[in-house]
Amino acid sequence: MEMVLQQRAAGGGCRLGPRPAASTAPSAKQEQEQEEVKEAAAGPDAELRRGPWTVDEDLTLINYIAEHGEGRWNALARAAGLNRTGKSCRLRWLNYLRPDVKRGDFTADEQLLILDLHSRWGNRWSKIASHLPGRTDNEIKNYWRTRVQKHAKQLNCDVNSARFKDAMRFLWMPRLAERAAAAQSSSSSAAPAASLRQQAISGDGHGLGGSALMTMTNGADRSPSSVVTTTSSPCSSRTSSGSTATVNNDDYYKAAAPAGGGDDWAAIQRDQEFWSTASNLQQLAAGGDDQQLLFPLADLPMMQDLSGWVQGFSEGAAPETHQLWSLDDIWRMH
DNA sequence: AAGGGCACCAACCGCTGTGAT
DNA sequence: GATCACAGCGGTTGGTGCCCT
Numbered sequence: 001m002e003m004v005l006q007q008r009a010a011g012g013g014c015r016l017g018p019r020p021a022a023s024t025a026p027s028a029k030q031e032q033e034q035e036e037v038k039e040a041a042a043g044p045d046a047e048l049r050r051g052p053w054t055v056d057e058d059l060t061l062i063n064y065i066a067e068h069g070e071g072r073w074n075a076l077a078r079a080a081g082l083n084r085t086g087k088s089c090r091l092r093w094l095n096y097l098r099p100d101v102k103r104g105d106f107t108a109d110e111q112l113l114i115l116d117l118h119s120r121w122g123n124r125w126s127k128i129a130s131h132l133p134g135r136t137d138n139e140i141k142n143y144w145r146t147r148v149q150k151h152a153k154q155l156n157c158d159v160n161s162a163r164f165k166d167a168m169r170f171l172w173m174p175r176l177a178e179r180a181a182a183a184q185s186s187s188s189s190a191a192p193a194a195s196l197r198q199q200a201i202s203g204d205g206h207g208l209g210g211s212a213l214m215t216m217t218n219g220a221d222r223s224p225s226s227v228v229t230t231t232s233s234p235c236s237s238r239t240s241s242g243s244t245a246t247v248n249n250d251d252y253y254k255a256a257a258p259a260g261g262g263d264d265w266a267a268i269q270r271d272q273e274f275w276s277t278a279s280n281l282q283q284l285a286a287g288g289d290d291q292q293l294l295f296p297l298a299d300l301p302m303m304q305d306l307s308g309w310v311q312g313f314s315e316g317a318a319p320e321t322h323q324l325w326s327l328d329d330i331w332r333m334h
Numbered sequence: 335a336a337g338g339g340c341a342c343c344a345a346c347c348g349c350t351g352t353g354a355t
Numbered sequence: 356g357a358t359c360a361c362a363g364c365g366g367t368t369g370g371t372g373c374c375c376t
Contacts, residue, residue, distance in 0.1 A: 015345085049345075050345080051344095051346090052344075052345080052370090053344090053345090071362090072361080072362095073362075074359095074360080074361070074362095086361075086362085086363095087362085087363090088345075088346080089360085090362075090363080091344085092344090092345085096344075096345095097342075108351095122364090123364095123366090124364090125364075126363075126364060126365085137363095137364075138343080138344075138345085139343080141365075141366085142342070142343050142344085143342095143343095144340055145342095145343095145361075145367095146343080146344095147341095150341085
């Protein structure tokens with residue numbers, strides 16, 4: 001325990017001392033409230049501690065909560081003798097010290113879930129976190145900001161844009177689903193979603209016939225903005241425009257294949273051609289001028305089969321008519 | 335080896351919601 | 356209904372450490 005705490009206390013950085021003035025100056029009332037909180041928590045002569053938690057502080061908090069339980073954080077901070085605000089104690093406990101906090105990289109399953117839930121609820125980190133046992137809202141938020149937003153930036157689009165959402169739905173999420181399924185097949189301790197995904201991919205009991213049929217739906221209204229079915233062998237699917245598209249998993253997975261495993265985004269992002277393709281297809285779908293494309297579409301390795309897929313990159317597409325599977329559907333089947 | 339740049343993430347802040355008085 | 360205290364949420368910051376040149 002001591003060693004773990006030592007590592008945790010030593011890990012990660014944060015500022016020490018007072019932070020710089022905020023861009024919006026606090027009101028006199030707010031300043032007074034803050035002073036009162038300080039004095040109430042530590043007495044008029046004591047300066048509240050800020051910044052990284054020490055091992056001693058962690059142990060004090062853990063022991064106090066083990067004995068008295070959590071809640072009433074300001075009172076807890078005082079009673080435990082911690083020279084911290086209740087807020088700080090609560091955050092430290094919930095995001096770090098709680099025994100069920102899961103640490104380490106997000107699994108493909110978890111990433112998939114985050115993407116799906118964020119597409120529905122937006123930046124409702126706490127709500128999203130409630131669906132990922134052991135993960136904190138802070139962790140998910142950090143993940144989103146450091147990984148997802150970074151790649152939106154690299155695509156020169158906003159993370160909330162339809163373009164980026166389409167890229168997530170059609171490129172990243174199917175890929176994650178497949179990786180999660182692969183991970184599931186090599187693991188005996190499977191999450192329910194993983195086992196369901198495996199069923200979906202193997203077509204077990206759902207008439208999928210060996211295809212990884214996965215359609216991501218659009219936001220709160222749950223209506224698909226467009227449809228792509230992915231298969232391990234070419235198959236046809238009807239697009240929002242009514243044309244038939246054949247999207248071969250092997251093609252775009254090949255294009256996005258990780259050089260050596262690791263982070264999915266990193267793997268996809270490494271392949272500049274892949275992103276350029278997505279970017280160009282988006283421009284084409286939006287009626288962009290072919291002359292503006294980064295390179296001739298005819299040269300793209302995926303172009304033969306993507307005429308329909310391009311339509312998927314347009315906004316406001318009509319709902320699909322054939323069978324759609326969302327994560328919800330898969331979840332329910334379990 | 336040095337140092338500059340960047341990703342990561344713990345911890346902060348302001349604000350809002352909620353329940354008690 | 357008004358006020359207060361507290362809990363909780365989402366946005367932001369900046370130190371640490373890794374990676375690249």
